[in-house]
Amino acid sequence: MIRRALAFAVLWSICTQGEMSSWVIGGPTVGAATLASVVLLPQRVWHWRLRGLVRFVPYFLVRSVLGSVDVARRALHPRLPLAPLLVEYPLRLQDDLARVFLVNTVSLLPGTLSAELHAEHLTVHALDGGVAGVSAELEVLEKLVAALFGTPLVDSFVKTEAARA
Amino acid sequence: MTVTEWCSLALTTAGAFFFFAGTVGVLRFPDVYTRLHALTKADGLGLGLIVLGLIVRTQGWTEVCQLALIWILVMVSSATACHLVARAALGTGVRLWRRPG
Structure with missing residues (x-):
């Protein structure tokens, strides 16, 4: 779950080019996305060879x-x-x-x-x-x-x- | 104009051409399934070329990541949306067009 939250946070900071003030919206969004991904795909994480x-x-x-x-x-x-x-x-x-x-x-x-x-x-x-x-x-x-x-x-x-x- | 500017112009123009072709396809193709083909494929490459054309002109790596990310997210969402529209059409019994005769 922490790994997924981290991945979404990286996505957000790329999209906003690391703008600090954007985290007012980014924080809750990353939280919601993490929650949604855990609910929708509880078990596994993407795994490519x-x-x-x-x-x-x-x-x-x-x-x-x-x-x-x-x-x-x-x-x-x-x-x-x-x-x-x-x-x-x-x-x-x-x-x-x-x-x-x-x-x-x-x-x-x-x-x-x-x-x-x-x-x-x-x-x-x-x-x-x-x-x-x-x-x-x-x-x-x-x-x-x-x-x-x-x-x-x-x-x-x-x-x-x-x-x- | 510099070489990078020419490259950028060529790539974005090519991208715009594929958007144009995709739009012509949506207008001319006969049913929902064939129109979906025009939307997902031609527009996907069109956006890819425009993104490449802009990447050529970027200043730093964050912009490159941002543009690449936009392309990937649009590709993923268009593939998913396309599948859902086709599934809904099939589920409600929309027949596919066949060449008459």
């Missing part, structure tokens, strides 16, 4: 630039090239925080947008690319997120086998 991060960050930056260029191209194209579809992607990622992280990165990456997170799968809306293309892209991303959080991927097929045994 360095090796996963080194692989994830360049992938994310390059892909999100390409994604933005792609959307801009489609928006400005006279014929509006779109072939939207919904893809049901079976999740192999088990960890809750890693799943939420995946949902958010999917929304920022080329042509895909997380619509709904279910217990065993993720509904993704895509601008184009077909089911196979979108699923392949998601598979790469899921692997990177798993490496980032240091959490295993479990095939739903394997899981049902294990449940039966």
Whole structure:
């Protein structure tokens, strides 16, 4: 809890460029944010693997630039090239925080947008690319997120086998 | 104008272009889902480029941290908001647009 309060305090002092008089508002805000984070996420603290991060960050930056260029191209194209579809992607990622992280990165990456997170799968809306293309892209991303959080991927097929045994 | 000023101008102009494209997308795309794509992606890069363009001109590291932080917080909130809007649309049965014919 002290670590979280400290992190929020650092954020505040960056935002206000260390202005001392701002702490009249900053103090209560940091307190409220800490309280909210403890209530919403009582157990764990963010934990990323360095090796996963080194692989994830360049992938994310390059892909999100390409994604933005792609959307801009489609928006400005006279014929509006779109072939939207919904893809049901079976999740192999088990960890809750890693799943939420995946949902958010999917929304920022080329042509895909997380619509709904279910217990065993993720509904993704895509601008184009077909089911196979979108699923392949998601598979790469899921692997990177798993490496980032240091959490295993479990095939739903394997899981049902294990449940039966 | 100095080299840094030119760099800054080029980056912020490119950023403004992506904001423009994102706005055109919101106006032209056919349904709520495709419009969300235009908002989250094009505007995200637009803001990133403007932030980079301003970072080039900063005086100290606190300003750099501040600008980078603004970009990260906007990215996180736009991804979350985008997911929530899409989920609400899907939940209330908004059908997705498909090319007619």
